[in-house]
Amino acid sequence: MAQGGAAMEKRRVILDAAVRVFARQGFHTCRVSDIADEAGVAYGLVYHYFSSKDQILDTLFLERWHVLLDVIREIDAREIPAREKLHEIAAFIVDSYRHDPDLMKVIIVEVTRAANTFGRTHLADIREAYDLIAEVVRAAQETGEFRTAVTPEFAALAFYGAIEQVLTGWIFDLLPRGEAEYEQATAFVVETICGGLDAAVGAEARRPAL
Amino acid sequence: MAQGGAAMEKRRVILDAAVRVFARQGFHTCRVSDIADEAGVAYGLVYHYFSSKDQILDTLFLERWHVLLDVIREIDAREIPAREKLHEIAAFIVDSYRHDPDLMKVIIVEVTRAANTFGRTHLADIREAYDLIAEVVRAAQETGEFRTAVTPEFAALAFYGAIEQVLTGWIFDLLPRGEAEYEQATAFVVETICGGLDAAVGAEARRPAL
DNA sequence: CGCCAGATTGACTGACCAGTCAATCCAGAC
DNA sequence: GTCTGGATTGACTGGTCAGTCAATCTGGCG
Numbered sequence: 390m391a392q393g394g395a396a397m398e399k400r401r402v403i404l405d406a407a408v409r410v411f412a413r414q415g416f417h418t419c420r421v422s423d424i425a426d427e428a429g430v431a432y433g434l435v436y437h438y439f440s441s442k443d444q445i446l447d448t449l450f451l452e453r454w455h456v457l458l459d460v461i462r463e464i465d466a467r468e469i470p471a472r473e474k475l476h477e478i479a480a481f482i483v484d485s486y487r488h489d490p491d492l493m494k495v496i497i498v499e500v501t502r503a504a505n506t507f508g509r510t511h512l513a514d515i516r517e518a519y520d521l522i523a524e525v526v527r528a529a530q531e532t533g534e535f536r537t538a539v540t541p542e543f544a545a546l547a548f549y550g551a552i553e554q555v556l557t558g559w560i561f562d563l564l565p566r567g568e569a570e571y572e573q574a575t576a577f578v579v580e581t582i583c584g585g586l587d588a589a590v591g592a593e594a595r596r597p598a599l
Numbered sequence: 600m601a602q603g604g605a606a607m608e609k610r611r612v613i614l615d616a617a618v619r620v621f622a623r624q625g626f627h628t629c630r631v632s633d634i635a636d637e638a639g640v641a642y643g644l645v646y647h648y649f650s651s652k653d654q655i656l657d658t659l660f661l662e663r664w665h666v667l668l669d670v671i672r673e674i675d676a677r678e679i680p681a682r683e684k685l686h687e688i689a690a691f692i693v694d695s696y697r698h699d700p701d702l703m704k705v706i707i708v709e710v711t712r713a714a715n716t717f718g719r720t721h722l723a724d725i726r727e728a729y730d731l732i733a734e735v736v737r738a739a740q741e742t743g744e745f746r747t748a749v750t751p752e753f754a755a756l757a758f759y760g761a762i763e764q765v766l767t768g769w770i771f772d773l774l775p776r777g778e779a780e781y782e783q784a785t786a787f788v789v790e791t792i793c794g795g796l797d798a799a800v801g802a803e804a805r806r807p808a809l
Numbered sequence: 810c811g812c813c814a815g816a817t818t819g820a821c822t823g824a825c826c827a828g829t830c831a832a833t834c835c836a837g838a839c
Numbered sequence: 840g841t842c843t844g845g846a847t848t849g850a851c852t853g854g855t856c857a858g859t860c861a862a863t864c865t866g867g868c869g
Contacts, residue, residue, distance in 0.1 A: 399846080415715030417627045420826060431848040436828065472797065494714070502712035504704070504770050505625030516773055526796065536798040542774070543765070543787040544796055550764025551757035558756055560714050563726055577753040585795025586736065586745045586754055587682065609816080630856060641818040646858065 400438045403428045407445045412491035416446055416499045416507075446507060450500045453492060454514050457481070461521045471529030476579045478522065479552055483575045486556050487568075494560050497553060519545045535583075548582050610648045613638045617655045622701035626656055626709045626717075656717060660710045663702060664724050667691070671731045681739030686789045688732065689762055693785045696766050697778075704770050707763060729755045745793075758792045 406428035410419050421442050425432045439445050464477045486493040500507040501515055508515065523545035529535040535544075555574050558564035564574075616638035620629050631652050635642045649655050674687045696703040710717040711725055718725065733755035739745040745754075765784050768774035774784075 418716070421828080422826080433828095433830085433849065434847055437846070440828095442827070498712070498714045502708070502767075504708045504767065506628070508771065512771060512773075515771075519773070529796075533798055535796045536794075538794060539787045539791050539796065543784070544791060546764045546768055546774075547757075547761035547788060547791045550760040550762075550767075552760075554756045554760025554763070555753070557712075557714065557760075561718065561722060561725075563722075563729070564752070564756075574753070577749045578757060581749050581754060581757045581792060581795075583795050583797045584746075584748060585791075585797070586739075586749065586793045587795070588743055588746045631858080632856080643819065643858095643860085644817055647816070650858095652857070 399430065399434065403430060403435055403438055404445065404449060406430075408449060408489070408491045408495055411446065411449075411495040411499060416442075416495075443507075446495070446499060447510070449492065450496055450507065450511060451514070453485070453496055454511070454518075457485070458514070458517055458521065461518065465521060465525055471525055471534050472579065472583050474525050475522075475548060475583065476575065478525075479548075479575045479578050482552050482556070483571050486559065487571050490559070493556060497556055498560065501553070502557075519549060522548055544582070548578070551578050551582060609640065609644065613640060613645055613648055614655065614659060616640075618659060618699070618701045618705055621656065621659075621705040621709060626652075626705075653717075656705070656709060657720070659702065660706050660717065660721060661724070663695070663706055664721070664728075667695070668724070668727055668731065671728065675731060675735055681735055681744050682789065682793050684735050685732075685758060685793065686785065688735075689758075689785045689788050692762050692766070693781050696769065697781050700769070703766060707766055708770065711763070712767075729759060732758055754792070758788070761788050761792060 403424065407424045410423045410427050413419075414423065421435055422432050424445070425435050428435075435445075439448070460481050461478055464474050464481075467474065467477075469477075500511055502508065519542070523541040526535060526544040526548075527541040530537050530541065539547075555564065555578060559566050564570065613634065617634045620633045620637050623629075624633065631645055632642050634655070635645050638645075645655075649658070670691050671688055674684050674691075677684065677687075679687075710721055712718065729752070733751040736745060736754045736758075737751040740747050740751065749757075765774065765788060769776050774780065
């Protein structure tokens with residue numbers, strides 16, 4: 390029943406169970422015993438592999454977030470238009486949700502959107518993602534692909550915020566889920582941020598009155 | 600003593616204290632005694648005015664959120680371009696943060712971004728805000744002011760998500776705060792969502808006359 | 810004054826739960 | 840076969856805290 394990697398496999402089992410429990414009940418309202426039960430493992434074993442309940446969430450967040458950061462760096466290095474880079478980044482995040490909705494829910498709800506608790510702890514990592522996206526925008530502004538009406542930092546926040554809000558829409562059941570919806574969402578976020586809502590023709594009629 | 604006089608004042612004192620404590624420590628990690636201490640009031644008095652810790656947060660969220668919804672409805676009713684409507688809505692949310700950062704922090708961190716706990720409870724109210732913004736976009740698409748490349752629902756999510764992300768930037772100390780920054784943030788969010796990042800042909804015409 | 814009702818107090822309780830630990834299991838080494 | 844060390848177990852502890860409640864205060868009123 391047990392082979393060389395049995396120990397690490399159990400660790401994985403606990404992590405995967407924790408994802409399900411955190412997604413279902415939330416980090417603060419679940420008990421460590423819930424995780425142990427979900428994993429089909431004794432309570433104490435959780436503390437054999439992790440030093441605290443917090444550390445389980447930290448582990449889940451970090452192992453996924455670093456993948457995201459690496460992917461963004463890799464995409465940024467490609468020789469493609471900035472708009473396409475943003476599309477690839479959006480697609481990766483949406484794919485992450487498609488592939489493991491529970492994990493993305495936990496990361497977003499319990500970490501990136503939780504300013505008081507884990508958000509504080511992982512501030513530097515979260516910021517790194519904004520900075521990388523801002524760098525994509527800045528480079529595109531230098532080549533003239535993007536206009537300079539907005540600072541790269543704001544553009545990055547708006548872009549990331551729009552994606553996260555869409556994921557939140559799925560998490561909250563405010564948006565329908567499905568293959569078509571995932572594709573559409575990716576395209577729409579990029580289209581909104583890059584193309585804007587304004588109609589190109591008749592622009593003079595929309596001059597602000599204030 | 601007039602019913603609603605000093606009694607209601609104490610209730611307010613407790614609510615205001617709760618805002619400060621929730622903002623500082625977070626809803627889950629603070630104690631009811633912290634709120635009582637902050638308010639300069641005995642522990643038991645909190646339960647004279649509120650039936651539970653949860654109810655305090657519910658009250659704080661609802662009284663502010665309903666103001667937001669009313670303001671959006673009022674703005675939508677005005678006879679101004681959609682782009683200006685979005686600007687007014689963004690400005691109101693940013694002003695809410697400027698006027699009471701702690702309250703907005705609590706509302707965003709503990710309610711609108713907390714899918715598992717209070718977000719669930721107030722789902723209908725939160726959704727109402729998206730729906731109202733989507734309606735602004737839909738109407739503008741009908742008159743041709745906005746193009747129809749993106750559905751109103753997605754545009755609303757992207758717009759609201761971008762604003763909330765900027766507020767989160769302030770909450771996390773990722774963005775500098777100040778009068779100039781507040782004005783700029785409002786303009787940039789609207790510019791990003793309406794104008795887009797692309798330096799497309801004819802972009803000059805699409806840029807607003809500021 | 811004496812009475813009432815609502816405001817106010819803070820000690821107390823009952824439940825909950827993260828983390829500990831001593832005991833037990835088990836697989837491979839020799 | 841037995842030794843060893845990590846894997847595994849789950850009962851237990853210690854502390855925390857939401858919510859209760861009986862006592863006390865206060866101010867209006869007849």
